[in-house]
Amino acid sequence: MTGVVFLLAPGLHLLDLAGPAQVFSSADDFGHRYETVYVAEQEDVPTAQGIGLRAETAWPELTADDLVVVPGWRSPALPRGPVFSRATLERLVAHHAAGGTVASVCSGADALGRAGLLDGRRCTTHHELQDELARRYPRAAVVPDVLFVEDGRVLTSAGIASGIDLALHLVAVRHGAFVAARVARTMVVHTRRNGGDQQASAMLRYRGHLSDAVHRAQDVIDARFADPLPLSRLAADVGLSERTLTRRFSDATGLTPLRYQQQLRLEHAEHLVGQGATVEAAARAVGFQDARMLRRLRARPTSS
Template identity: 75%
Template structure:
């Protein structure tokens, strides 16, 4: 069971909180083993939208597999907003030092900066406060105009709805693109938001286009990436000919449908290998009959 701890700060934006919370709540409904915990320095936390929320004053015991997320708050400027005690900031630092993942949405990146977690790392935040974040934390490398950035288990997102993209990315990395696609469909959101080349998820990296036919095919491949999918079946799902699908898919993504599926398989296999699986076991898990093709694709990438 993975614990997702959301640290609530006065003035928080409801969607900064609700977006990631909904992703992991839906993941729990699908049996992926998540439990949410809301903590704060005060029980009743006012929000930017006027609806107060209640949180626990207690911190649960965390393991390296658990996630700690700081949703953002209303901040025309970062200075003087988002108050957090030094003891709370130490919680962020200690979780990361123990091997855990720490994430933020929007202005929450400033809390990570005050905890020292942005020093020497790439990060991002809402475009309205990017310049100020860079001034306040000069040792950080602020990446502008992207949805989220991951650097050594520190993940920051641009703000508001991009918290959903951040959470879907974490699901895709931990459980594969099919799981992230199922959650996106359950939430009635498109898993098609783009970021920059540092995004680990191929599913999100190749969604920066407006072709509905190609998105439908990607939805199918995302869900069944470990299956053998014929071009004819994919074309039927898109309602176009095989030749038209290949042309439109390549124009939209720079890849053929087969190459896109291979990227998803290789990415998932790399994650399994990083968690201790053998190359042979990872190859079978993602749909290859043996490890030879996986080895060739990993060398190619």
């Protein structure tokens, strides 16, 4: 039996909590025994989504096999003052010192930072908070734009849904990739993403603009990225000339339509390779005629 203690802060995000809790609950359903416990400094815990939760105020006895998870809470920035008392933070430190594992989701990393558990370690958090986390805890090495980081039995993950990825990773480490995949399947999660994957996919990273025509073009490419998409056809689909589409697309995203399509193909191919496909098979699946172009794209710097 592995104990998973969720340390709840007022205003916590439900998915920061429910996602990882569901992972461990599903693993328990498959015979890998987990017991989830919810503790807080007060019995009634309000959430950011408006529903109240009830938690224990007494901590269970923990062993080195147990895990403590700190879900994040709603805040446009990390809180100025401590969310948890010094006594609670000392419990985190003591559990880790005894050989246990501690983890956080999103802004929960601030609690680990206040406890001193990020000092000298690599860590991450939600992309909107990572710069502030780095300023607040200069002895930590904040890794930007990744899903989760594991360093010395301290795991930190990005925002909201990335807590599911972190929990699936822990299940995979303890019970193997097959069990993690089985849990992901029963949760109808697309895949167990790797910790180094970017927090936002290409479909999201290049959408922060106000051009309706470019959004329409991206909709077409997103839906048909594995198909041949001549610029003439794409321009006709969105009602622009090829020259105007290329100019507007580049102004809005910094990419040409072809480069955007290649980004989507590369991202999906990397996922397939990560799941065990050969480079050749992944290249064909995402629309490349052979693996040469995929290999060239994989060799480019990620910022290109």
